[in-house]
Amino acid sequence: MSTSVTPAAEFHQHALALAAAQSAALAQQDNSPAWMTTLREQGAADFARTAWPGRKTEQWKYTSLQAFQDFVAADWGAAPEVGSEVVTDAPSGADTDTDAVGNTVLSLDATRLVFVDGVLDMLASDALPAGVTLFSQADADADKIIADHLGKIAGGVDASRRNLFAMLNNAWTCDGLLLHVPRGVTLERPLYIAHVSSAGAGQPAALATVANHRVLIVMEEGSGAQVIEHFVGSGAGQPAFVNALTEIQLGNNAQLHHTRLNMEDEALSHVGAVHLNLHRDSRFHGFTIAEGSRLKRIDYQMNHCGRGADLKLDGVYLARHRQLVDYHTTIEHRVPHCTSQEVFRGIIGDRAKAVFNGRIHIHKDAQKTLAELNNRNLLTSNAAEVDTKPELEIYADDVRCAHGATISQLDETALYYLQSRGISPSQARVMLSFGFINELLQGLPHEAIRTALGTHLAALFAADRALVSDVGYSDQQAIDSESV
Amino acid sequence: MLQINKLNAQVEDKQILHDLSLNIKAGEVHAIMGPNGSGKSTLGNVLTGRDGYDVLSGDITFNGKNLLEMGIEERAREGMFLAFQYPVEIPGVSNMEFLKAAVDARRKHQGLEELSSFDFMKLARDTSKQVSLDPSFLKRGVNEGFSGGEKKRNEIMQMMLLEPSLCILDETDSGLDIDALQVVASGVNAMRSSDRSFIVVTHYQRLLDFIVPDYVHVLAGGKIVKSGDKELAKELEAKGYGWLESEVA
Numbered sequence: 001m002s003t004s005v006t007p008a009a010e011f012h013q014h015a016l017a018l019a020a021a022q023s024a025a026l027a028q029q030d031n032s033p034a035w036m037t038t039l040r041e042q043g044a045a046d047f048a049r050t051a052w053p054g055r056k057t058e059q060w061k062y063t064s065l066q067a068f069q070d071f072v073a074a075d076w077g078a079a080p081e082v083g084s085e086v087v088t089d090a091p092s093g094a095d096t097d098t099d100a101v102g103n104t105v106l107s108l109d110a111t112r113l114v115f116v117d118g119v120l121d122m123l124a125s126d127a128l129p130a131g132v133t134l135f136s137q138a139d140a141d142a143d144k145i146i147a148d149h150l151g152k153i154a155g156g157v158d159a160s161r162r163n164l165f166a167m168l169n170n171a172w173t174c175d176g177l178l179l180h181v182p183r184g185v186t187l188e189r190p191l192y193i194a195h196v197s198s199a200g201a202g203q204p205a206a207l208a209t210v211a212n213h214r215v216l217i218v219m220e221e222g223s224g225a226q227v228i229e230h231f232v233g234s235g236a237g238q239p240a241f242v243n244a245l246t247e248i249q250l251g252n253n254a255q256l257h258h259t260r261l262n263m264e265d266e267a268l269s270h271v272g273a274v275h276l277n278l279h280r281d282s283r284f285h286g287f288t289i290a291e292g293s294r295l296k297r298i299d300y301q302m303n304h305c306g307r308g309a310d311l312k313l314d315g316v317y318l319a320r321h322r323q324l325v326d327y328h329t330t331i332e333h334r335v336p337h338c339t340s341q342e343v344f345r346g347i348i349g350d351r352a353k354a355v356f357n358g359r360i361h362i363h364k365d366a367q368k369t370l371a372e373l374n375n376r377n378l379l380t381s382n383a384a385e386v387d388t389k390p391e392l393e394i395y396a397d398d399v400r401c402a403h404g405a406t407i408s409q410l411d412e413t414a415l416y417y418l419q420s421r422g423i424s425p426s427q428a429r430v431m432l433s434f435g436f437i438n439e440l441l442q443g444l445p446h447e448a449i450r451t452a453l454g455t456h457l458a459a460l461f462a463a464d465r466a467l468v469s470d471v472g473y474s475d476q477q478a479i480d481s482e483s484v
Numbered sequence: 485m486l487q488i489n490k491l492n493a494q495v496e497d498k499q500i501l502h503d504l505s506l507n508i509k510a511g512e513v514h515a516i517m518g519p520n521g522s523g524k525s526t527l528g529n530v531l532t533g534r535d536g537y538d539v540l541s542g543d544i545t546f547n548g549k550n551l552l553e554m555g556i557e558e559r560a561r562e563g564m565f566l567a568f569q570y571p572v573e574i575p576g577v578s579n580m581e582f583l584k585a586a587v588d589a590r591r592k593h594q595g596l597e598e599l600s601s602f603d604f605m606k607l608a609r610d611t612s613k614q615v616s617l618d619p620s621f622l623k624r625g626v627n628e629g630f631s632g633g634e635k636k637r638n639e640i641m642q643m644m645l646l647e648p649s650l651c652i653l654d655e656t657d658s659g660l661d662i663d664a665l666q667v668v669a670s671g672v673n674a675m676r677s678s679d680r681s682f683i684v685v686t687h688y689q690r691l692l693d694f695i696v697p698d699y700v701h702v703l704a705g706g707k708i709v710k711s712g713d714k715e716l717a718k719e720l721e722a723k724g725y726g727w728l729e730s731e732v733a
Contacts (some may be wrong), residue, residue, distance in 0.1 A: 414572050417568065420557075420568075421585075437576070439576045
């Protein structure tokens, strides 16, 4: 480890110290399984020897990790006890305020599990349904499934591309959630997992919250499920750091609809990833949305492992103020006859920044691949920034691969059209901005989520200075410099 | 209703309209014909106030008010309606949401209450049937994936819902087959009344067989070179525009 005390080095030290403290606590318990010790030790070792990403690290070229300064300065609390069940005021109670998807657990027709800072909140949650278990309460069968898959799906990434924060997640794993759907079974109710960050609520200001989330979904042959992961901030405004890793194994002909909503507020930094293996004829339909905060970095690593697998991923990101959202997606087409279709749209305003990097890697045996990637960005201010990069590596000769990326402002002709019908310029801009992403929202299978997101986003756009200003959309830079 | 007095206007530093004057009284239908590039579409865009269409001199009075001082949306709320030659596709914004926002804005300006969603839905469905547009089009994105004829019928539907006092049809007949043309024309004819005026901009005389104008004006080189009654349109159809241009020159 470096001897100069840079924030990065300090973060490294803090992170490893926390892992060591957790390990000591775990060692005092009899039930800590062998796989966990291995995973943690390996994670800590990998993390210790991996350099902190800088501007020259390709994967982090456009995203600064400055936000980690906060966690260096703050005191990190001790690790939560393994398997403990907190009894808190339900993070928001059972009531749902659909105007504030960002800090409210939703009421859906689904089995609801609420985790607060990584720990299951029994009061706010339904009973664990069949097939769902905490790592810490796993029986022998579940333990074997975890041992067989945990860390293996995320660990399958090329050494040069492995994510520092996935290593850290391994090093910090004390518990997690397993969803195992047996062969031929389709879950009747969707599984809704709310990950709430208390963000230091009720704690001294200097204490930053660090939460490590881990979810493992193992779908056996011919099974089906719908899973919604919702990341919720507390609105407390304290810095918090969330590292959330989801691993998904789709067996032959299994299908999963997976929704990941990242709506945490400004003060929260989120580094998360979804790692997915698709086996023969399996189908994955994903939707993800991220509202900006001081740092949000979300990776999707998707691997086609068996012929005929089909993947569709829709994504939306919204960044305002000085927020940052960064999506990196990778699709590995390793075998023939698979499809992938990715559509991401972002709206970036004020002085915010978004990064989208979509990589498609078609290996030489992956003939008859059909891959599409489309990324469109709407800038609502002259000071907003987006870095978008489709990255194609194709080694097979009989494939269809299409990609496109655009960056634009609101369409002047469409604005004129709406105004010529009596609609005010500000309302027209809000309608067009919402319309830009509404197409993707319409693809969501859950009416309640569509409605909640729709209401929330409409309010968000209506509160956007740049959109509703009468000064004029193109004069936004002037407004920005005045307000700074 | 509308008085245009010695209007000079330019688009991107190029003057298109030259000393154009036109007086339209309530209840009248004026056809404006002319060759491509004569300034027909420019006139419509200047009247609605589109950005980039600059008035150099002259004045326009609409319902007794100075039109040139009004913004695009104010003109619409005051009762001006332009049926676009090329209606714009807006994916993600539903036709219903768009129509309701437009009708609400107009009603609010008139001091009327907004219609409830239920009442508006019923009104929109009934109106869509009048222009032979399946009500399912109301749920789709604005003009998204509509055929040419469907887009034009959607324009006429908007016109019916907004009940404007001045309707400008910008080459609404272009590209329409005879069935669609009849739908459009009967929609327009159903709206003719003593307190509503029309400017029908067209390249072809055919439309005027269905929407019979009170006056026909020929626009060439950015000015009105000849005015007459509906017989002028037939003369133009027979002779083309060439004889007029040479007559003017």
